[in-house]
Amino acid sequence: MFQPDYTPIAHSLGWSAAVAALPLVIMFVLLGGLRVRAPIAAAVGVATAALIAWGVYHMPAAQVADSALLGFTYGMFPIMWLVLNAIWIYNLTVQTGHRDVLCRSMASISPDHRIQAVIVAFCFGALIEGLAGFGTPVAITSLMLVALRFSPLKAAAVALVANTAPVAFASLGIPIVALSGVTGLSLDALGAMVGRQTPILACIVPLVLIFMVDGRKGLRQAWPAAAMGGGVYAIVQFLCSNFFSVELTDIAGSIISAGSIVLLLRVWRPQAPVHGATLEAAGRPESEGVTAPLAVTHVDRSDVSVLTARPASGVRDEVIDSRKDVVLAYAPYVMVTAIFTLSMWKPFTALLKHGGTSFAWPGLHVANAAHKPSALAVFKLDFLSSAGTLLLISGLLTMLVLRTSAGQAGRAYVSAAIQLRSAALTVGLVLALAYLLNLSGETTTLGLWIAGAGALLGVVSPVIGWLGVTVTGSDTSSNSLFGVLQVSAAHAAGISPTLLAAANSSGGVIGKMLSPQSLVIATAAVQMKGKEGDLFRKVFKWSMLLLALMCVLVYLQSTSWLGWMVVS
Numbered sequence: 001m002f003q004p005d006y007t008p009i010a011h012s013l014g015w016s017a018a019v020a021a022l023p024l025v026i027m028f029v030l031l032g033g034l035r036v037r038a039p040i041a042a043a044v045g046v047a048t049a050a051l052i053a054w055g056v057y058h059m060p061a062a063q064v065a066d067s068a069l070l071g072f073t074y075g076m077f078p079i080m081w082l083v084l085n086a087i088w089i090y091n092l093t094v095q096t097g098h099r100d101v102l103c104r105s106m107a108s109i110s111p112d113h114r115i116q117a118v119i120v121a122f123c124f125g126a127l128i129e130g131l132a133g134f135g136t137p138v139a140i141t142s143l144m145l146v147a148l149r150f151s152p153l154k155a156a157a158v159a160l161v162a163n164t165a166p167v168a169f170a171s172l173g174i175p176i177v178a179l180s181g182v183t184g185l186s187l188d189a190l191g192a193m194v195g196r197q198t199p200i201l202a203c204i205v206p207l208v209l210i211f212m213v214d215g216r217k218g219l220r221q222a223w224p225a226a227a228m229g230g231g232v233y234a235i236v237q238f239l240c241s242n243f244f245s246v247e248l249t250d251i252a253g254s255i256i257s258a259g260s261i262v263l264l265l266r267v268w269r270p271q272a273p274v275h276g277a278t279l280e281a282a283g284r285p286e287s288e289g290v291t292a293p294l295a296v297t298h299v300d301r302s303d304v305s306v307l308t309a310r311p312a313s314g315v316r317d318e319v320i321d322s323r324k325d326v327v328l329a330y331a332p333y334v335m336v337t338a339i340f341t342l343s344m345w346k347p348f349t350a351l352l353k354h355g356g357t358s359f360a361w362p363g364l365h366v367a368n369a370a371h372k373p374s375a376l377a378v379f380k381l382d383f384l385s386s387a388g389t390l391l392l393i394s395g396l397l398t399m400l401v402l403r404t405s406a407g408q409a410g411r412a413y414v415s416a417a418i419q420l421r422s423a424a425l426t427v428g429l430v431l432a433l434a435y436l437l438n439l440s441g442e443t444t445t446l447g448l449w450i451a452g453a454g455a456l457l458g459v460v461s462p463v464i465g466w467l468g469v470t471v472t473g474s475d476t477s478s479n480s481l482f483g484v485l486q487v488s489a490a491h492a493a494g495i496s497p498t499l500l501a502a503a504n505s506s507g508g509v510i511g512k513m514l515s516p517q518s519l520v521i522a523t524a525a526v527q528m529k530g531k532e533g534d535l536f537r538k539v540f541k542w543s544m545l546l547l548a549l550m551c552v553l554v555y556l557q558s559t560s561w562l563g564w565m566v567v568s
Contacts, residue, residue, distance in 0.1 A: 002063055003367045004441025006448055008056050017449035019056055020442035023049035023433060024471065031516070031533050038520055038532035039422060042429035049433055053440035064436065066364040070379060071435030075428035075517075077381070079135065079473075081388030083423070083521055084416055086139040089332050089395045090525075091412035096402045101321050101329035103147045110265055112273040113150065114222040117209045118229045120144050121162035123258035124333075126233065129163065130250025131340035133170030135473075136387060138163050138518055139525040140333075149275070152526035157538045158209055160513040160522055164546065165201040165237070166254070167475050167509035168194045171387075172247040172344050175505055179479035183487045183501050187246060193502035193567045195241025195249065198509065199234035200553060201546060202253075206230040208542055214274045222270040225261055233257035247344070331401045335394040343390055355384025366439050375480075376438055423524030426532070430516040434472045438481060443471060447482050451489040458558030461486060461500045462507025462550045466543075469508035473517030478508040495558050499566050503554040510546045513539045 009015040027045030030036040036044075046068060053059040053067070093099040106116055121141045128137035138159045145155035168175055169191075176194060180187040206226035210218045219226075236253040244252075321329075342348055358380040366374045383389055399409050437443040446467060453460040464486065468478025479501075486504045490497040512518055519532045528535070556562040 001365045001367050001373070002059055003371065004057060004059075004439075004444065006369075006441050006445045008058065008441075013445070013449050013452065016056075016445045019052060020437075020445040022052065023437065023442070027433070027516070028536075031519075031536055035533040037530045038426045038516065038523075039429060041533075042426055042433060042516060045433045046429055046436065049436040049440070049442065052442060053436055057440045057442065059440045063364055063366065064440070066361060067366075067436045067439040068432040070361045070364060070377070071432035072428040073379065074435070075431035076424065078386045078388050079431065079517065080420065080424045080427055081386060082136060082391060083139050083388075083427075083524065084420055085388050085391035085395055086136055087143070087416040087419065087525060088413050089336070089391060089398055090140070090143045091416055092395065092398055092402060092404055092409065093329070093332055095408050095412055096404055098325070098329040098332075098402060099147045101325045102144070103149070104319060104321060105326050105329060106144075106148055109262060110225075110269075110273075111275060112222065112270055113148065114210045114213045114218050114270065114274050115225050115261070115265070116148050117145070117150075117158050117162075117213050118206045118225055119258055119261055120148065121158045121209060122206050122229060123233070123254050123261070125159065125162050126166035126250050126254035126257070127337065129166040129170045130172065130248075130254060131337060131344075133167070133174065133387070135518065135521045136391070137166075138522050140336075142522050142525045146526050152528050153531065153534060153538065154213070156522035156526050156528065156535055158212055160518060160535070160539050161208055161212065161542050162205060163512055163518070164205055164509050165198045165233070166250045167469075167512050168198050168505045169237075169241070169246065169249040170475065172251075173249065175475040175479050175508075176246055178476045179483045179501055179505055182480050182483040183497070185487070185498055185501055189498050189567045190502055190505075191246030191249070192242040193498050194505050195238050195246075196565050196567070197502060197506040197550065197553060197557075199238050200549065201506075201509070202234040202237055203227075203230045204546070204549070212542075218274060221272060222274075224268055225264060225270065228264045229257045229261045232260040251341075328402060332394065332398040335397045335401070336391065339390050339394045339397075340387075343385065349385070352385035353382070356380065356382030356386075358382075364439070369444070374439060376435065419527060420524050422529045423520050426520045427517055430473070430520065434477075437471060443468070443481060444485070447485050451485055454493055456555070457489055457493050457495055457500060458503075458555035459551045461489075461503040462510075462547060462554050465504035465506065465508035466511040466547055468504070469511035470514050473512070473515035475505055475508045475512070478511075479505050496566050499554065499557055503550075506554070507547065507550050510543055510550060514543050 007013050007016045009019060023045045026048050027041050030041035030044060031038060050064050053064050054061055125137040125141040128140055142155045142159035145158060146152055176191045180190050206229050210222050210226050233253045236256050237249055240249040240252050343352060358378055361377050361379050364377045366377050368374045447464050450460050450464050464482050465478050468482050469475050472478055482504050483501055486500040487497040490500040519535050523532050523535055557565050
């Protein structure tokens with residue numbers, strides 16, 4: 001049994017943390033600074049972490065290899081299994097022509113891409129996050145934005161930044177449930193405390209999305225939609241998490257928020273709607289805005305395969321879709337929502353659990369800080385309850401509804417698999433790095449060093465959660481990894497343990513957009529292989545801004561200034 005030593009260098013936490021940070025620093029410098037392709041950057045990160053685990057932390061070489069292999073396997077299932085089926089569903093809508101119908105339907109709510117960014121990326125993304133999580137909303141909403149004629153880079157960046165405030169309550173509150181499980185703190189208290197932190201993100205993120213699409217001019221012209229969507233979501237998130245149901249927070253917030261924007265658009269419209277033609281006229285390059293809209297030639301709906309598109313010359317051909325076509329266009333996403341909702345019904349959940357198993361990874365024997373076998377060394381093969389499998393079921397139902405032939409579906413699936421070849425390698429390597437860092441003790445060393453801030457823990461606590469999600473790509477994993485650490489540090493510093501535990505989750509959601517796992521999912525979805533570094537640079541400043549804001553909020557909540565907000 002390997003017992004990690006969290007201060008392996010001269011028993012100094014500072015020096016040990018400096019060495020433990022090297023794999024992450026090297027990977028992010030390669031990825032964001034030197035523009036090295038993500039698979040290569042991740043591979044270098046894995047190699048560096050492996051050398052440190054073996055040479056500094058004295059982890060047996062066989063267990064170093066087993067840790068990396070376990071992480072790579074986890075990257076294939078459930079992560080890439082989820083992404084593969086999400087993109088397959090999208091490919092089905094492309095092959096049948098219903099993606100274009102959905103695009104026109106969304107545009108009919110508002111032709112303004114600033115409004116579409118809020119409705120699709122923020123509201124619809126929050127709904128998918130509340131039901132599925134684990135990368136699904138980034139994959140689906142980025143694809144939908146591309147269908148709405150956003151440029152691939154812009155679509156991916158907007159989807160990543162939007163995927164913040166809902167993350168803490170993802171998959172019907174799984175991150176909060178995990179946090180409660182490892183800390184022993186009340187689920188209701190933790191959910192309520194997170195619900196007094198993340199609403200500030202909900203108020204700001206829609207404004208950021210509009211700025212990303214159209215800069216300061218866009219904010220001046222379209223801020224009411226962002227204020228309405230974000231404000232309503234924040235209010236519902238606070239009320240639902242504090243007084244009703246932690247599990248339904250994202251679902252209720254997303255639906256009511258989207259509805260409020262639709263109602264607002266009945267009495268208000270932004271000036272100078274922004275779309276591809278507008279940006280071209282202003283001399284804005286495509287990479288900084290959105291792609292030009294396509295003029296779609298309407299043909300016989302009995303043969304959607306001949307639906308063609310050509311570049312618009314300033315005039316869009318009018319296309320009138322039947323009500324049936326519109327219903328069918330939304331059907332895949334209704335299927336996803338219905339299947340994931342059904343999967344959370346207790347009798348159905350119990351049934352799905354019988355379709356999986358878990359086992360200790362062969363040859364991997366690692367103890368945690370309590371000298372007990374680490375739960376990270378257990379691989380869970382929950383095939384039926386996996387989000388990817390539920391998406392597969394949704395896709396099969398979509399085939400029936402859209403009347404897709406087996407040949408069409410097969411070609412769509414093969415196309416998705418080919419598209420994800422490079423992404424699968426990168427995700428596997430990133431998860432291999434995460435498991436190596438976690439099981440060798442390197443991540444815990446970093447967390448312990450940060451936790452030494454004492455009275456400034458209110459500032460540092462969100463950073464710990466941010467670090468955890470940046471490395472693992474999961475708020476659930478970060479809460480499981482650092483939840484107990486936050487509570488222990490809170491007791492030592494005389495700060496509310498509920499506050500710091502919640503801050504771990506609230507700070508963690510901001511790291512989601514920088515996680516290599518999220519970056520790869522986004523670039524794979526919009527077919528931007530090798531552009532992970534460009535995307536990293538595009539969202540980095542927003543992550544830093546939101547993290548700074550969360551640090552200030554949590555610090556004030558740890559003092560008499562906003563101490564009244566802390567759940568007792």
